[in-house]
Amino acid sequence: ATADFVDWLAVERIEGREIDIGIHRRWLDPTKPFAEAVLKPAHGALVTSATLRAGGDWDVAEQRSGAQHLAHPAQRFEAASPFDYPRQAEVLIVTDIKRGDMGALAAAYARLIVAAQGGTLGLFTAIRRLRAVHTRIADRLAREGLPLYAQHVDPIDTGTLVDIFRDDPRASLIGTDALRDGVDVPGHSLRLVVMEGVPWPKPSVLHAARRLAGGGSAYDDRIVRARLAQAFGRLIRRADDSGAFVLLSAATPSRLLDAFPPGTPIRRLTLDEAVDHARRLSSVASLGHKARETADPEGR
Incomplete structure (x- = not known):
């Protein structure tokens, strides 16, 4: 360099x-x-x-x-979030998925999606693992009547995949960073975000040089916090949204948890407990969705 x-x-x-x-x-x-x-x-x-x-x-x-x-300092402005994150969202860190166990990872995705009855956005840090999980769970979900769409697998552009996902509350969509950073799916169609693990930067010559110039491990932490915040941001898009963000990584450092909005409940638990949370979330979300449809059948 x-x-x-x-x-x-x-x-x-x-x-x-x-x-x-x-x-x-x-x-x-x-x-x-x-x-x-x-x-x-x-x-x-x-x-x-x-x-x-x-x-x-x-x-x-x-x-x-x-x-x-810049030659002159920037002016700064910060607006408070309009969302009530302590009431609308929760972060669940699953502690019993062994790193590198593809079978266990796929089973976790399948169980969570079934418990939530769809409405799940699954995020991966590697295309290879995305495809491996898709291969293992697509048939099982189809038998449950839960459509699964996948970036890098289905021969459909990402925008169209998101539109299909948005229009079917029982569908789920899995993908990589394009879905983590740029998806807007308000309402009942997205009520669960599942991320395979902590999104650490991939080691490379370029990353090593920038890491050295940017403060070492603190530089990595800034990248991970931004990625976690972006992923969590897919969940709550309007005032009546609710849902859970599930991170399938026991090795999630506590110092990174300030990436989530202040007051958001954060729990470390087993997969069985996370599945129970997803099942309860699905029941509550379905009741709320039906109530909104009854009050406004045209969805205005």
Whole structure:
């Protein structure tokens, strides 16, 4: 790495076959060219995100947005969330799924989806594990009358998959970071988010250089907090939503739990207990959905 860039030589492989080789170069701090090309020439710029300060402070937000490279300090504004997270949501950390046990991971997804009677968004950090879980649970869920759709498996673009998922309260959808960061499914169709584990950054030459420049383990923690906050953010999209966020990882450090909104109940429990929570959640959510449909049959 130089002062501004990281350079490395890499071989690209697909399904075990080497298909390309090249020299790569990336900015060590990608917000520097963003500030030069976008922020500085602009008369004004508004950078906004519900997770820009996830678990951090304003210095972290300015580092992530490029504001630290401006000649004049940025103006800051923070609005309180309109949602009642202590009442509407809960975080469940499952403690008895062995890391690397694909059978146990697939069984956990299947049991949780069946207990919730669909309405589940499943998030993975690797396409390989997503496909392995899909292969193991798709038939079982189909026999239960619970459709399962999967990014990187179904030959349908992500936007269409989300539309299908949104329109069927008994359907579930599994995918990777595109679903973690950009899905808006308000209402009864999404009442459970299940994440396979703590979304640590993948080791690479680029990540190692940025980690060294960004403060070591504190840099990794900032990335994980932002990803957890984004994933949790899929759950509550309007004032009458409710649901649970399930993390299938016993090794979830307590220091990362401030990624979730203040006051959100956080429980460490077994898979059996999490399934009971999902079953109760489904019953309560179904009653509330039916009540809303009765009061407003046109869904306005």
